[in-house]
Amino acid sequence: MIEDRRWKGVYSFEDSPFIMEILTELRDERTGPIPFRKGLVKLGRYMAYELTKTMETEKVPVRTPLEETEGVLIKDRRNVVIITVLRAAIPLMEGLIKVLDHARVGIVSASRGKAPKFEIEMKYVKVPQVKPEDTVIIADPMIATGSTLIRVLDEVKKYGKAKRYVIVGVLAAPEGISRIKEAHPDVEMFVAAIDRELNEKGYILPGLGDAGDRAFGAPIRV
């Protein structure tokens, strides 16, 4: 996990060959929906494991069949809310919750409109009460213009003040990170990699394409 020099509290996993190998398969245009979803689940699991290294722990007594010794309890792992941003975060959340198995889960829908406005349509919001001891993890694989996550954070912050707000994603563009940090400076970000830029349609370059469509197929309008 490396903190990027450009922003405070923004980390990538470019130092982890295993996470980079999963990302390479996700980027590959030949990867179909089944391995794509499996890759997102794997990333969620390993990124959650890495995230536990940043959580508060305490020493606890434990009795083995032979004697009393000292063990560890990750206190913060008991106080997690995962916000799943439809659609593409569904498999990422499935991975995160394997490690953060005590998590309460909120679901929000967010659909980004076309360039140049990229208006966010948010029709469905089901979020649990957020408590002061909670770490709120917002799962969304793609952080492009940042509009989606700014809107999600504005919304989620209405449900109570958390100890930490943490975005977990796969790829982020520098433009999106800067906009999110400007609007919500308290937010930490953990992404597999930070890519170069956005194209004129708001897609991340080199990126992996449309994460929702690659995981679930392109929707049609009827």
Ligand SMILES: O=P(O)(O)OC[C@H]1O[C@H](OP(=O)(O)OP(=O)(O)O)[C@H](O)[C@@H]1O
């Ligand atoms: O940072 P932004 O510019 O706001 O873009 C990022 C958003 O775009 C994608 O969602 P999309 O609207 O395509 O919905 P989907 O997951 O249903 O495909 C992605 O999953 C993010 O939520």
Ligand SMILES: O=c1cc[nH]c(=O)[nH]1
């Ligand atoms: O590159 C991008 C940008 C937004 N949403 C995606 O799924 N991919």
Ligand SMILES: [Mg+2]
């Ligand atoms: Mg999409």
